[in-house]
Amino acid sequence: MSYGAWILLTGxxxxxxxxxxxAILVLRKMAxxxxxxxxxxxxxxxxxxxxTQSLNxxxxxxxxxxxxxxxxLFVQLLDSSGVQSDAAIGVVFTSLFALGVVLISFVGDSVHLDVQHALMGEIAFIPWETFELNGMNMGPKAVWLLGAVLFINVALIMLFYKEIKLTTFDPQYAALIGIPIMFIHYLLMGMVSxxxxxxxxxxxxxLVVAMLIVPGATAYLxxxxxxxxxxxxxxxxVLSAVLGYFSAVLFNVSIAGxxxxxxxxxxxxxxxxxxKYGFLTKKLRNKMLKT
Amino acid sequence: MEIFELFTKANAQWVLFGSILLGFASGVIGSFVLLKKQSLISDAMAHATLPGVCLVYMIFQVKSIPLFLIGATITGLLATYSIQFIVKHSRIKTDAAIGITLSVFFALGIVLLTFISKNLSGNQSGLDDFIFGQAAALVSSDLQMIAVGSLVIIILSTLFFKEFKISIFDPLYAKGLGLPVTFFNAVLLALVVGVVVIGIQMVGVVLIAALLITPPLAARYWTEQLGLMAMLSGIFGAISGLIGTFISTLGEGLPTGPVIVLCASVIFLLSLIFGSKKGLVKKVVATV
Structure with missing residues (x-):
């Protein structure tokens, strides 16, 4: 496969x-x-x-x-101790993220991990970071990693489809019939991680936040x-990835961005x-109803 | 020797002065933001200032801090409005609306940043510093602007303290008193934007919101009175700003924003454990 095709596949x-x-997160108000x-x-x-001193x-x-x-877990703990949930989220993630950024600056220049990378990724390097199995070139590591995670996520969603759906739309009923709500919550958090x-x-x-939340919200509409x-x-x-890739190539900008x-x-x-839910379509419908 | 030099250089004094005032201002304003439950909206606003800064640079092709701040204000406000629009006119909930706005505006910022560095001839040095802040890169005039801006914000929030308090806690009562609640909400929003915009040079767009969120949250563990809380929160912010900037200028290549935020986080952790009102130690002692 060509260099561009690998990038496109990764995206x-x-x-x-x-x-x-x-999509599940948007429904559960956990964006x-x-x-x-x-x-x-x-x-x-x-x-x-x-x-481990390596980027494995x-x-x-x-x-x-x-x-x-x-x-x-931290957000949950602060939340239950009376801190309002948005502030709890804010304080936890800014603290841990700041710690991560400060620690990154102690990582030597020889290692491929820096602040720039953390912010926008380096999709352009992905086709070169391949791995070999029995002497055969198996293609980029990231593609395999993403494929594996996609497989795990889909498998988990299929396995717990009913539980996820019920706890999302009717948590009280789900609790009543004995579905472990907390387990499903942390399962989803694990999938997000x-x-x-x-x-x-x-x-x-x-930027991964955009890839997580925005397609789900769009589908919700x-x-x-x-x-x-x-x-x-x-x-x-997928459509965003394709559109993004080609416009990035066209304007010579960050592909991830x-x-x-x-x-x-x-x-x-x-x-x-x-x-059904569009702002203009709703306006138009109201207008037609009135006349 | 370096420490001694740091305190004697004129620029360094402005750095420390600016960071203290900025920390204090964000702590005070953050108290109101926390009470209005708008902590994460301020985070989205902060991320959204990045495309504004880049756009201004692309249009005028000069590195001018006042122009940058105007651009930052415009896209920051646009983001706030987008969140309100999405929540009001669609079935998307607030949290997703914040997430969408934050990530898409920031993505646009990154795209513009790479466009500038690859396609425009002018050197973009300085724009990158807006992401995580770099106090060492600031010149005296920038720092004076930070200091004066913070001071204005502190004075305004002190002047309007009572009005803010009533319009947040009991907007109906405030209206009954004849207070223009909408006006004071707008003033408060302007002050939040003000803190974010003058803070991004020092703390960066990614983490400036932490300065609005963490100090007031820490202050909550010591007092339940809004006046005291705002004061304490301001002091916590000032201490974080001072220590954070100090450490960042000493260490080589340490971005200022994350270090300031880490200082605030440590203060929060200490308050969470030892706080005199709701701290963990207090709670454990009470139950024994």
Whole structure:
């Protein structure tokens, strides 16, 4: 495969992985918690680096998952001790993110991990970071990592489909029939952490928020059915990645940034033109009803 | 020797002076933001200032701090308005609306930043510093602007303290008294934008919101009175600003913003444990 095709494939994998997971977050009103986790995952990655002294996939995944879950836990603890939830999220993620950024500046120049990388990823380098199996070149590491996380996420969603759906739409009923709500909550947080760290190399810690939340919100404006929303969100993620990639090449700008902007453009169209919930379509419908 | 030099150089004195005042102003304003439950909206506003700064640079092709601040104000306000619009006119909830606005505006900022560095001939040095802040890169005139701006914000919030308090806690009562609540809300919003915009040079767009969130939250563990809380929060902010800037100018290549925020986080942690009103130690003692 050519250099550009690998980048495009990576972007599409980020789009679909984050899109599917993020749709659930939007429905559960946990968008800002996802924002917090995507920031703090940086600390997990830096932490894993300091422990293992290398930028390997598995320790990074574990570190990120641990810090991601810790973030959710800290927010929960502060929340239940009476701190209002938005401030709780704010204080936890800014603290852990600041710690991550400060620690990064102690990482030597020889290692491929810096602040720039944390902010916008380095998707342009991904095709070169390949790995070999039995002497065969297997393609970029990031693609495999993203593929694995996508597989895990989809498998978990299919396995717990009913539980996730019920706890999302009717938590009281779900609790009544004995579904472990907290387990599902932390399961989702774990999925967010995994998606974030797998996307980290490609789009960085902050832009991944756009890939997580915006396609989900866009899909939410277009459909009322849960399963359709998940699939649509994944599709919008892929579409954003493709649009973003080509406009980035055209204008010679950051590919990750352009992908995140593309999610914004698609959201903007849905916000105004969605057949059922669009701002302009609603206006138009009201006008036609009146006359 | 370095420490001694730091205190004697004129620029360094302005750095310390500016960071103390900025920390104090953000602590005070943050108390109101916290009470209005707008902590994360301020975070989105802060992220959204980045495209404003870049756009101004692209249009005028000069590095001028006052122009940057105007651009930052415009996109910051635009982001706040976008959040309100999305929540009001669609089924998207506040948290997602904040997340969308924050990430898309910031993404636009990153895109413009890379566009400037790759396609415009002018050197973009300085624009990168807006992301995490770099106190060492500031010149005296920037610092004077930070100091004076912070001072104005502190004075205004002291003057309007009572009005802010009533319009936040009991807007209906305030209206009954004949207070123009909408006007005071607008003033408060202007002050929040003001703190964010003058703070981004020193603390950076990514973490400036932490200076609005963390100090007042820490102050809550010591007092329940708004006046005392705002005061204490201001002091916490000032201490964070002072220590953070100091450490960052000593260490090589340490970005200022994250260090300031870490100082504030330590103060928060200490307050969480030892706070005289709601601290953990207090709670444990009470239950024993």
């Amino acid at each position: 599409c994998l980020v789009g679909i992985t984050c899109g599917i997971t993020g 800002m918690l996802a924002d917090a986790i995507s920031h703090t995952v940086l600390l997990g990655i830096v932490g894993a680096f300091f422990v 996939g598995l320790p990074m995944l574990i570190g990120a998952a641990v810090v991601g879950l810790l973030t959710a 995994l998606s974030t760290v797998a996307s980290f190399d490609a789009v960085g810690a902050i 277009l459909t009322d059915r849960f399963i359709v929303m998940l699939l649509l969100s994944g599709f919008i993620g 352009a992908m995140a902007c593309a999610t914004g453009v698609l959201f903007f169209f849905a916000l105004f033109l969605s057949p």
